Amino acid sequence: MKNIAIGGFFHESNTFNPIITSQEDFLVYCGAEIYDNSEAYLQARGIIEFFKDKPDCRLLPLVFARAVPNGVVDKTLYLRLKEKFFQLLDEMPQPDIFVLALHGSMRVQELGSAETDLLAEIKFRYPSIPIISGLDMHATITDKMLQFTTAMVGYKTAPHLDALETGYHAAQMAYQIISEGHALCMGAVKIPCLIAGEKSETDYPPMRGLIAELHKLEEHDEICAASYLLGFPWADAEENGVTALVVTKGDQQLADSSARYLAQKFLAVRQNFGFSSPAFAPQDALRLALQETCKPVFVSDSGDNPTAGSTADNTTLISLLSGELAELARTRKILVAGIYDPVAVVAGKDRLNQVISLDVGGRFDTQYCRPLTLVGKPLKLVADFGLHKASLLLFRTDEFDLIITSKHIGFTGIQMFEALEIDYLYIDLIVVKLGYLTEDFKAIAAKSYLALSQGCTDEVLSRLAYSRAYDLV
Numbered sequence: 366m367k368n369i370a371i372g373g374f375f376h377e378s379n380t381f382n383p384i385i386t387s388q389e390d391f392l393v394y395c396g397a398e399i400y401d402n403s404e405a406y407l408q409a410r411g412i413i414e415f416f417k418d419k420p421d422c423r424l425l426p427l428v429f430a431r432a433v434p435n436g437v438v439d440k441t442l443y444l445r446l447k448e449k450f451f452q453l454l455d456e457m458p459q460p461d462i463f464v465l466a467l468h469g470s471m472r473v474q475e476l477g478s479a480e481t482d483l484l485a486e487i488k489f490r491y492p493s494i495p496i497i498s499g500l501d502m503h504a505t506i507t508d509k510m511l512q513f514t515t516a517m518v519g520y521k522t523a524p525h526l527d528a529l530e531t532g533y534h535a536a537q538m539a540y541q542i543i544s545e546g547h548a549l550c551m552g553a554v555k556i557p558c559l560i561a562g563e564k565s566e567t568d569y570p571p572m573r574g575l576i577a578e579l580h581k582l583e584e585h586d587e588i589c590a591a592s593y594l595l596g597f598p599w600a601d602a603e604e605n606g607v608t609a610l611v612v613t614k615g616d617q618q619l620a621d622s623s624a625r626y627l628a629q630k631f632l633a634v635r636q637n638f639g640f641s642s643p644a645f646a647p648q649d650a651l652r653l654a655l656q657e658t659c660k661p662v663f664v665s666d667s668g669d670n671p672t673a674g675s676t677a678d679n680t681t682l683i684s685l686l687s688g689e690l691a692e693l694a695r696t697r698k699i700l701v702a703g704i705y706d707p708v709a710v711v712a713g714k715d716r717l718n719q720v721i722s723l724d725v726g727g728r729f730d731t732q733y734c735r736p737l738t739l740v741g742k743p744l745k746l747v748a749d750f751g752l753h754k755a756s757l758l759l760f761r762t763d764e765f766d767l768i769i770t771s772k773h774i775g776f777t778g779i780q781m782f783e784a785l786e787i788d789y790l791y792i793d794l795i796v797v798k799l800g801y802l803t804e805d806f807k808a809i810a811a812k813s814y815l816a817l818s819q820g821c822t823d824e825v826l827s828r829l830a831y832s833r834a835y836d837l838v
């Protein structure tokens with residue numbers, strides 16, 4: 366019987382966001398809890414599914430912790446989670462291998478890369494036990510991560526639809542080591558380049574072609590995995606950038622030459638990255654969208670995208686809709702989804718259907734916007750929405766309906782609209798704090814624009830203050 370220790374920390378930490386990601390932001394599953402909650406952690410589910418019909422393997426579940434992307438993670442919290450991880454491990458039989466479901470760009474106050482820290486500690490305690498990891502496509506690969514792990518594989522889709530498959534793939538590589546006796550090895554080439562998130566959608570060139578190269582390499586009998594880990598553009602972090610990474614069944618030369626091949630392919634298309642939706646300054650994107658006759662038209666407030674770790678409380682777009690574009694806005698049905706403001710939710714929730722003056726936004730993002738005072742009516746409150754149990758307050762002004770959330774969550778699907786009983790198909794303009802649209806939104810969008818707003822996830826990377834030199838795409 367082989368003992369497979371499994372666990373994972375998953376967070377994308379945006380260093381431009383002043384919020385410290387804390388306990389209340391995390392979903393944490395310890396030990397066997399992951400089996401009943403794996404829909405909240407699909408990479409973990411992939412690992413579990415792979416091993417469920419392997420009678421020669423026994424899983425040792427440790428800690429799985431994940432949070433919506435946000436600012437860097439509270440150090441005390443991280444150390445507590447790590448302590449729990451090793452405490453559970455101490456209570457279990459000696460593992461034969463570790464299979465981890467990581468993000469790769471989680472950062473902790475004062476410590477930096479969480480993955481590097483975690484892997485270093487595992488390696489210190491279990492120097493001869495191999496570690497395999499699945500990663501998000503936006504993982505930041507440090508030299509130490511390469512040193513401490515035997516094999517890594519990243520997502521191949523953006524938007525990310527293959528978390529489960531990536532977990533499964535990582536588990537498969539672990540099995541190749543423990544049951545089939547292969548001594549896997551990795552080759553990696555780093556490229557000091559950062560790509561704005563919305564320029565790397567995998568349904569569009571050049572990423573589509575680059576991903577096809579990965580699949581082609583993985584058809585090779587001796588190659589176990591090929592990945593482009595893109596780094597995370599909204600972190601001013603050491604060793605950030607793109608990594609081309611290849612895992613083979615022990616052929617180091619093949620791993621190295623294949624990684625070099627992938628790096629060359631990447632550099633050959635370096636000039637071709639662009640936005641997949643029409644992208645404009647915020648006022649132009651909104652004006653164009655408001656003039657469309659089809660519906661619903663989406664505008665992404667891309668500079669304040671919580672799924673890439675922004676504050677989600679930037680007021681730039683609602684300031685435009687209630688200011689210079691107000692006259693035009695009043696002729697359309699507009700939904701803004703949404704804004705993160707726990708104080709505004711508390712202030713509005715007991716005054717349903719009363720006309721009130723409400724200060725919203727700008728509490729966390731104090732650099733790119735100001736709080737905005739809106740006059741309108743709180744229409745509806747929904748409690749305990751989604752995995753993070755957020756309260757949603759629907760607030761109506763003369764220009765738009767606004768969803769205000771009590772928790773820092775993503776605006777990624779129609780469930781939020783359904784929870785608030787919004788007839789979203791009859792809305793002319795839906796403003797979302799997002800980058801490229803999710804599958805849910807793509808399915809209903811008549812058209813979409815990217816508003817190049819300024820914030821913690823500014824798509825115009827040259828406007829951000831990096832302390833290191835990168836080739837910015």
Ligand SMILES: [Zn+2]
Nearest residue numbers: 501502503525
């Ligand atoms: Zn990602």
